[in-house]
Structure formats: structure tokens, C-alpha cells
Amino acid sequence: MSIKGSKKLYVGLIFAVVLLSGVVMRSGVLSKTQVNNVNQAIAVKAMQVVTRDTPINIEFVGQVKAKSEVKIMSKVSGNIIAKMVNGGDTVYKGQPLFQIDNKQYRSAINSARATINKSQATLNNTQKDVERYQRLAEIKGVAQQTVDAYVSQAEQEAATVEVNRADLQQAIENEQDTLIVSPVDGRIDVNDVSLGYYVAASSTTMATVSSIDPVWVQFSMSENEYLKFIRSGNGSLPAYFKDHLKLVLSDGKEYPFIGHVEQIDRGMSDTTGTITIKASFDNPQKFLLPGMFARVVAQEIVRQGALLIPQKAVKQVLDNTFVTVVTVDNKAESRQVKLGDKIGDMWLVEEGLSANERVIVEGIDKAKQGSSLQVTMLEPDALTPAKQ
Structure with a gap:
């Protein structure tokens, strides 16, 4: 082969290698780009934002209070000689609790009886004198002045009889008051006095009896909450709130009886800016005890077409709340939202979302702003763990 032919062959081979390399390189770049795009x-x-009519409940922290809490005090003084109950017992109105030594009070009754008998006898004699002198006065046998003096004396002695009769009645009542009875149905506390203890009249607290059926549950609401309810009820608490209160106890279980509002304080507290409300709950099983805490739950309204999203779709950053929305072209978009109440495992959305939008519920941390998404849609039921 000539030198000229060899040069042509060499140039051709070089051109073919360059062309092939370019094809290979171009093919590799495209593949890499495609892989990157996929990755x-x-x-x-x-999940699609849920739209449904939703009952909105409002909760308050409440404390159980006795409707009647009576400090047991004696009207008379003396030593306790008998106890008919133990601390912590359930008692009933009129049930005997303590007996105070009544010997001195029985003596006072006997003395008062003797005094009234004596004064009654004196009055009887004077009344006879009055009758005699009145007959003599009719025949001018005695001056009218004498008759008037005896009539006046009889009136004074009659008044003395009435005073002595009142003293006797007081002595009888004092003796009766040595038996201390419960003024209400309820439960007596464990800080009761012991046998032999000396009690001073109207001073010594012998025990405290708290009524326990029904009971009050006391709670407070803010000024804004109060205004909202008052407006809803046209100047008073609406019936759906006032007469349909539920109680959730500290163990999370709902109390079986419905309560109703009985008392509303006269005004807002100067220190807390809240108003105190007392609701009455039946307590036939004596389950609720004074001092227990519970959540008072009231159905506020039924929100028509409320927007709901799962709690797991929400991220809290400082005082702001965000969700990640899937755009129409499957891109991630961080969105600040305003949330309302918790409804089960969902949040009520007040602002920031519309009914036709989708929010990410799994993979939120990986989905950065503007990133492309491969989306799998879930139904709301898929987020609820299956019951065993």
C-alpha cells in the first residue's frame, strides 16, 4: 500500500473512533440524566384535605365541689361521751353523730320546772285575791285602788310565769342539742373529734359533712368564650351548652351522667379575667368526690364543611404551624396554616388550605420546598390503626 493510502486509512480510523466515543459519551450522559431525574x-x-360537617367541642378544666359543706358545731358546751359514726362514713340528714354529756342540762330542766311551778302557784293566789276584791268593790267594801293594785300584781306574776316557761323550753332544747345530728346527706370527714373531747358552744368544729349527691363541678371560661356563648344564646347561655355538659375523668373515661349549669358568678375575676361557673352532676353511686379534677366538655357548634387534616401532617416551628402541600405538578410546597380544635386524630384547619388540596402525611422531612414528588394517595381510614 502506498504512503498516501495509509494516511487516508489512518485518518478514517481516527474519525470513526472519535465518532464512536461521542456516541458513547452522549449515550452515557443521557442515561445519567435520566437516572438523576428519576432519583x-x-x-x-x-391525603386529600377532608371536608365534612363536624361537631366542635370545647373543654374546660373543672373540679368537683360539694353542694353543701357543713361544719358541725354544737349549740351547747360539754364533753363528748359517745360517737355514733367513724370518720369517712356516709351519713344521712338527721342521723345521730355525737352525744354530749347531758347531766347538767337535765338538771337545768328540773330546776326550770320547779321555778315555773312556784311562779304559777303565786299567780293562782293573786288571781283569787283579785276575784275577792272585785266582789267587795262591787258593794263598796273596798276602794277601787286596792282592786287595781291586785290586778297589776297578777299581770306581773303572769308575765313571770311566761318567762319561766320560756326558760323551761330553753332548758329542754339545750338538753336535746346535746345529741348532734347530721344536717345533710353526705360524707363525714376523717378529722372528727374524739371521745372525751370538750366542745365549746358555737365555736368548736366537731367534723365537716359534705353532700355528695348531686355535686357541683366548678370551672372557668375566658371573657371571649363567654361572649361567644352569650351571643349564640341571645343574651344567655344556649341550651345546647347549659343543659348538655359531659365530664371526662382523669383516667380519660367519660362519666355516665349529663350535667347542667346551675350557677354563674356575678362577674369576671379581676386577677384571672375569667368567670366561674358551677354545673350540677348526679352522683348516685358516690363516684365523684370533692376535690377531684375532670374535664368539662360542651358541644359548641356543628361546623358545616369543616376542613380536617391528620395530626401527623403538621409540623410546629416555634409558634408557627406548617404543612407540606402537593402542588398540581407534584412539587412540594411548604404552607403555613392556622389550626383550630383537635377532632380525634385530626386537626381542624381555620386558614391556609382549601378543600381540593393534598397534604403530605409520610415523608415530610424528605420533601424539601420545590422538590419533585412521587405521590401515593391515602384514604383517611388508612391512617387509623386497626383495632385488635
Whole structure:
């Protein structure tokens, strides 16, 4: 082969190698780009914003209070000689609790009886004198002045009889008051006095009896909450709130009886800015005890077409709340939202979302602003763990 032919062959081979390399390189770049594009689509799970009519409940922290809490005091003084109950017992109105030594009071009764008998006898004699002198006065046998003096004396002695009769009645009542009875149905506390203890009249607290059926549950609401309810009820608490209160106890279980509002304080507290309300709950099983805490739950309204999202779709950053929305072209968009009440495992959305939007519920941390998404849609039921 000539030198000229060899050069042509050499140039041809070089051209073919360059062309092939270019094809290979171009093919590799395209493949890499395609792989990168695939890798950039982040797999997430999302859910459509739920729209439904939703009952909105409002809760308050309440404390159980006795409707009647009576300090037991004696009207008379003396030593306790008998106890008919133990601390913590359930007692009933009129049930004997303590007996105070009544010997001196029985003596006072006997003395008062003797005094009234004596004064009654004196009055009887004077009344006879009055009758005699009145007959003599009719025949001018005695001056009218004498008759008037005896009539006046009889009136004074009659008044003395009435005073002595009142003293006797007081002595009888004092003796009766040595038996201390419960003024209400309820439960007696454990800080009762012991046998032999000396009690001073109207001074010594012998025990405290708290009524326990029904009971009050006391709670407070803010000024804004109060105004909202008052407006809803056209100047008073609406019936759906006032007469349909539920109680959730500290163990999370709902109390079986419905309560109703009985008392509303005369005004807002100067220190807390809240108003105190007392609701009455039946307590036939004596389950509720004074001092217990519970949540008072009231159905506020039924929100028509409320927007709900799962709690797991929400991220809290400082004082702001965010969700990640899937856009129409499957991109991630961080969105600040305003939330309302918790409804089960969902949040009520007040602002920031519309009914036709989708929010990410799984893979939120991977979905950065503007990133492409590979979306799997979930139904709301899929977020609720299956019951065993």
C-alpha cells in the first residue's frame, strides 16, 4: 500500500473512533440524566384535605365541689361521751353523730320546772285575791285602788310565769342539742373529734359533712368564650351548652351522667379575667368526690364543611404551624396554616388550605420546598390503626 493510502486509512480510523466515543459519551450522559431525574422524585404519601360537617367541642378544666359543706358545731358546751359514726362514713340528714354529756342540762330542766311551778302557784293566789276584791268593790267594801293594785300584781306574776316557761323550753332544747345530728346527706370527714373531747358552744368544729349527691363541678371560661356563648344564646347561655355538659375523668373515661349549669358568678375575676361557673352532676353511686379534677366538655357548634387534616401532617416551628402541600405538578410546597380544635386524630384547619388540596402525611422531612414528588394517595381510614 502506498504512503498516501495509509494516511487516508489512518485518518478514517481516527474519525470513526472519535465518532464512536461521542456516541458513547452522549449515550452515557443521557442515561445519567435520566437516572438523576428519576432519583430526584421523592416518594411520599399524601391525603386529600377532608371536608365534612363536624361537631366542635370545647373543654374546660373543672373540679368537683360539694353542694353543701357543713361544719358541725354544737349549740351547747360539754364533753363528748359517745360517737355514733367513724370518720369517712356516709351519713344521712338527721342521723345521730355525737352525744354530749347531758347531766347538767337535765338538771337545768328540773330546776326550770320547779321555778315555773312556784311562779304559777303565786299567780293562782293573786288571781283569787283579785276575784275577792272585785266582789267587795262591787258593794263598796273596798276602794277601787286596792282592786287595781291586785290586778297589776297578777299581770306581773303572769308575765313571770311566761318567762319561766320560756326558760323551761330553753332548758329542754339545750338538753336535746346535746345529741348532734347530721344536717345533710353526705360524707363525714376523717378529722372528727374524739371521745372525751370538750366542745365549746358555737365555736368548736366537731367534723365537716359534705353532700355528695348531686355535686357541683366548678370551672372557668375566658371573657371571649363567654361572649361567644352569650351571643349564640341571645343574651344567655344556649341550651345546647347549659343543659348538655359531659365530664371526662382523669383516667380519660367519660362519666355516665349529663350535667347542667346551675350557677354563674356575678362577674369576671379581676386577677384571672375569667368567670366561674358551677354545673350540677348526679352522683348516685358516690363516684365523684370533692376535690377531684375532670374535664368539662360542651358541644359548641356543628361546623358545616369543616376542613380536617391528620395530626401527623403538621409540623410546629416555634409558634408557627406548617404543612407540606402537593402542588398540581407534584412539587412540594411548604404552607403555613392556622389550626383550630383537635377532632380525634385530626386537626381542624381555620386558614391556609382549601378543600381540593393534598397534604403530605409520610415523608415530610424528605420533601424539601420545590422538590419533585412521587405521590401515593391515602384514604383517611388508612391512617387509623386497626383495632385488635
